[in-house]
Amino acid sequence: MTAQGLSSEQAQALLTEYGENCLPKPSRNSFIRLFIIQFRSAFIYVLLVAVVVCLILGQLINAFFISVVLLLNALIGTIQEYSAQQAADALANMVPQQSRVIRDGHPVIVDSRTLVPGDWVMLSSGDRIGADIDLRQSSQFQVDESALTGESISVSNKEQAFAGTLVTHGRAEGEVIATGINTQIGQIAKLVHQGVDTKPPLMQRIDQFTLRIAIAIVIIIALIFSLTLLRGADLSDVFLLGVALAVSAIPEGLPAAITVALAIGMKRMAKANVIVRKLVAVESLGSCTFIASDKTGTLTVNEMTIGQIWLANEHKYHVAGEGLAQNGLVHRHGHGVPVTIEEELGLKQLALVGLLANEAHLAYENDQVHADGDGVDLAFLVLGHKLKLTAEVENHTQLALFPYESEKGFSASVNDSQQGPFIAVKGAVEKVMTMCHLTEEMEQKILDQTNWMARHGYRVLALAQGRGTAESDEFSKLEFLGLVAMSDPLRHDAIEAVASCRQAQIKVAMITGDHPVTALTLSQQLQIVSEHDKAVTGNELSQAMALNESEFDRLVASHRVFARVKPEQKMEITQSLIRQGEFVAMTGDGVNDAPALKHAHVGISMGLRGTDVARESASLVLTDDNFSSIVKGVIEGRVVYNNIRKVIFLLVSTGAAEIFLFILSVLFALPIPLFPLQILWLNLVTNGVQDVALAFEPAEGNESSQPPRAPKEPIFDRLMLERVCISALVMGLVAFGLFAMSLEVGMSEEAARNLTLMLMVLFENVHALNSRSEHRSLLVVPFFSNPILLVGILIAQGIHIGAMYMPGLSDALQLSPISFSHWLILLATASVLFIVDEVHKKRWRMRTNLNLGEPITDRRPE
Known part of the structure; x- marks a missing residue:
């Protein structure tokens, strides 16, 4: 070719x-x-x-x-x-x-x-x-x-x-x-699609819940079916009763309510810079027990910044400012006055070498920064702006440029000058030292200073200059100028975000390809680890894996900082954490991260620097590549799950009340208290407006201090079971009493059902308010913090009253208007449910010594 x-x-x-x-x-x-x-x-x-x-x-x-x-x-x-x-x-x-x-x-x-x-x-x-x-x-x-x-x-x-x-x-x-699947990137993508999709915790819980409810429904229907047949009831009436029981017990509005709750969470997460690709991931993030995070760009700003300079004459300088911002002064160590370049010729020459051996481009225009090139080169251009040296570069015509190569460990340029070709070199300390003529004493000083900078989390480069030609990059006998310490600064909110994870009892680990000393120093600044901990390198991970899987798991479990990690080792770390029972969120941006993102419970891709393959593999995408956005997403995921529990409690307890009402009617040989169509009206129309509105409940304020839920924890825990039973008994018993008394005083079955249906609607209205918090008294929940629910309650009541006066619909539902005095009596009767629920909440708090902290405020997630 x-x-x-x-x-x-x-x-x-x-x-x-x-x-x-x-x-x-x-x-x-x-x-x-x-x-x-x-x-x-x-x-x-x-x-x-x-x-x-x-x-x-x-x-x-x-x-x-x-x-x-x-x-x-x-x-x-x-x-x-x-x-x-x-x-x-x-x-x-x-x-x-x-x-x-x-x-x-x-x-x-x-x-x-x-x-x-x-x-x-x-x-x-x-x-x-x-x-x-x-x-x-x-x-x-x-x-x-x-x-x-x-x-x-x-x-x-x-x-x-x-x-x-x-x-x-x-x-x-x-x-x-x-091309395609045969490329290097295609082979990695093939690994991605070999990942097994596991059901998120929410779906696992919903599946368990629906199966148990369905089994209970079948058992109850079978028992009542047998009982009514033994009493000699008509077969068609028995089957109609079975249909009514089935419709009562099944929370038909649950799928729509869950979808709405997840969609609301997705919208709130988007405001927190978290884009949800898979809807159930909204809640999954709230279940995380372990976040394995990249360093560069996620915990740091992804902009190299020169912070320290050490010259061969042993003068030290501190450079202020972070990232690409040019507003930072340079101070000589021990001097409070900023330096001027005319007075510091050694500093000027070092900075000039960094500007000449450079391939990046940087421009400031109308408060906008236009940057293109390697982060190290950009850091030197920023230094040049801070020292007002950029114009000097134009006085040195470039004759040759030798780009950085990892195998060689340096970059260089040959520039024209009055004294002939001028060589500017910057690169790894050990490599540049071999190009320079140094005494043993000077070599030791350089190494000591390099080690000190590395221990403080800096990446260290050496700079040198000399004379030569543009024909070869085999440089020797150069003049050693000094060392430059640069770092990728931590994001301003990273320390607070990690602290929030600690408060939420979520473990955090840093996984990076950086030097172990740098990774460990940054992790200590973030308080991911203490000063006594150490970083595990990719080589150590390989050695452990070569021994056996349990040794690898032991190494992963006992450390929180992983440095010099190879791409494939990220997936191995993820799988190890999962084997140990953690629910893992993993961040990544490159194609090489895609398998780990796919295998993690929650894969989180970077939006700014993430590749298409990484985004395709992830459940969530961070539009700002910021770790703190993950933390906000975790909190929002917990809010979503809590709201789904509130919806389930409302639907199941009202359904259980209807079943209890039917059971009592069968036991006392009374007519069917509500027809299937009336129950559908209750469950889907009047209650349907309210249960969806519950999904809009704001955060209660204590989500960040609660421990992560166990992935296998059932929705029906002891608290919900108690609340459902008590609420169902109260509603069912009172509704049965009303139905029985109405028949006793001579009302027709249709009129008795009409009053009973109205009472059940009012019970739903009161119960929707009770459902706003599992533990807190309704009296301390800000009344107007969820106006959608309040409007929903009014709409539910309005729809039912309107149906009483609507021809056709009132006939289908067998409804008729009731007097205002009767309505008030029914409302007062329904309010008993509020009192009972408040008593139970207080007894639960006392029994469990539950400390809810300060009273809830009108707090909504950002």
């Missing part, structure tokens, strides 16, 4: 043979298949049987409305899951890529998806490489391979360039040797 490239016919034939240059995408369920999947539920099976029974009995209206409920719930679930799939596909195609190739002997721009093996590709600075390429010619060519390898320093690659990486400098041409 020559630089003439392929012809259009050849390219089309190869495209047919190899397929599009795309990474494999996970299989997606069609809309129809998703709709069918929604019917895989124990609740649904019970309701389907109820529909069949209604059809057999000729209860067409009941059958119709139960069927509508089933279809609506299935449709809601289908739309939610299908939307999540569409969002994932949109993320994968968010950044269209193009490549410049030779076709038919001419340079053309083509869609990178049409690249084929044999294509001749031309690359230049800023290009995203679309396929694996065998480089045939290059000029000062450098590539950022961090997306593939995790290494943040640009590398010079004279032989190959890989798909998904970014050209940061120079030009190159070459032949495509692999």
Whole structure:
């Protein structure tokens, strides 16, 4: 193959043979298949049987409305899951890529998806490489391979360039040797799709809950069915009673309420810079017991900053300011007055060398910073602005540039000067020292100073200058100028965010490719570890894994800082933590992080610097790449779960009350107290407005101090079981008393059901208020903190009263108007539920010594 490239016919034939240059995408369920999947539920099976029974009995209206409920719930679930799939596909195609190739002997721009093996590709600075390429010619060519390898320093690659990486400098041409799944990035993507999707904790709990409720329903229906048959009841009445019981017990509004709660959490998380790709991940993040975080850009600002300078004459300087901001002064150690460059010639010369051996570009315009290049080079450009040295660079014409290569460990430039070619070198301390003529005493001083800087979390570079030519990069006999200590500063809110995790009893670990000393120092500043702890290196992890899995697990369990970690070791750490029972959230941005993100319970990709493959593998995407946003998401996840519990409590306790009402009616040989259609009206219309509104409850304020929930912890814990039983007994017993007394005083069955239905609606209104907090008295919950619920209660009551006066609907529901005095008596009767619930909450707090801290305020998540 020559630089003439392929012809259009050849390219089309190869495209047919190899397929599009795309990474494999996970299989997606069609809309129809998703709709069918929604019917895989124990609740649904019970309701389907109820529909069949209604059809057999000729209860067409009941059958119709139960069927509508089933279809609506299935449709809601289908739309939610299908939307999540569409969002994932949109993320994968968010950044269209193009490549410049030779076709038919001419340079053309083509869609990178049409690249084929044999294509001749031309690359230049800023290009995203679309396929694996065998480089045939290059000029000062450098590539950022961090997306593939995790290494943040640009590398010079004279032989190959890989798909998904970014050209940061120079030009190159070459032949495509692999596309799609056959590329290096494709092989990693294949690992991603081998990950096994586990059900999130919420879905596990819901599945357990629905199965237990369904079993209980079947048992209760069987018992009552047998009892009524033994009494000689008509078979059709018995079956109708069974349908009524089934409709009573099943919380038909639960799927919609859960979807709304998760959607609200998703919207609140978006305001906290957390984009949710999978809806159930909203709650999953709240279950996390362990967060394994990247260092660069997540806990730090991802901007290298020069903080200390040490000259060969042993003068030391402190450089103020962080990141790319140019507003920082330079002070000599022990002097309070900022230095001027005219007085500090040694400092000037060191900074000038850093500016000359430099490939980055930095400009400040209208309060905007335009930066392009390696972080180390940018740090020297910022120093040049602080020392007002940038104009000096223009006086030195560049004759040659030797870009940084990890194998060589330095970068250099040869510049013209009045005394002849001038060499500027910066790089690893050990490498630059070999280029300089140094005494043993001076070598020791340099090493001592280097070690001191490293122990304080700095990355250390050495700078030197000399005379030479542009013909070779084999430099020697240079003059050693000094050391520069730079760091990627911690984010201002990182320490507070880690402290919040500690308060929430969530463990935090740092996983980085950085030097162990640097990682350990930053972790100590963040208080992830104490000064007595140590960092584990990738080599130590490999040695432990070579012994056995349990030794590896022991090493991971006993440490919180992992340095010099290889990409594949991130996934091994994730799997180890999961084996130890942790519920793991893992952050990542590169293609190499994708397998770990997929295998973690909650994968969190970076939005600013994350790759498409990383985002595709993640459940959540941080739009600001900030660790503190994860913490906010954890709190919001806990709020969502608490609100779902409140919704379940409201629905299950009212359903249990209806069952208790039926059981009492059967035991005392009374007519059926409510018809199936009336129960559907209660559960879906009057209660449906309220249970959805409960999902809007704000945070109670103590979410951040609560320990993470165990993944297998059931929704029905002891507290909820007690509250459901007590509430159901009160509502069921009082409603039965009203129904029985109404019949006793000579009311018709229809009139008695009318009053009973009105009382149940009022019970639901009061109970919705009781459900706002599991532990706190309603008297300390700010009344207007959830106005949507208050409006929902008014709407529920208004709808029911309106139905009494609406022809057709009132006939179907067998409703009739009641007097205002009767309504007030029923409201007062329903208020008994409030008193009983308040007494139980107080007794629970006393019994468990529950300390809720300060009274709740009107607090909403950001």
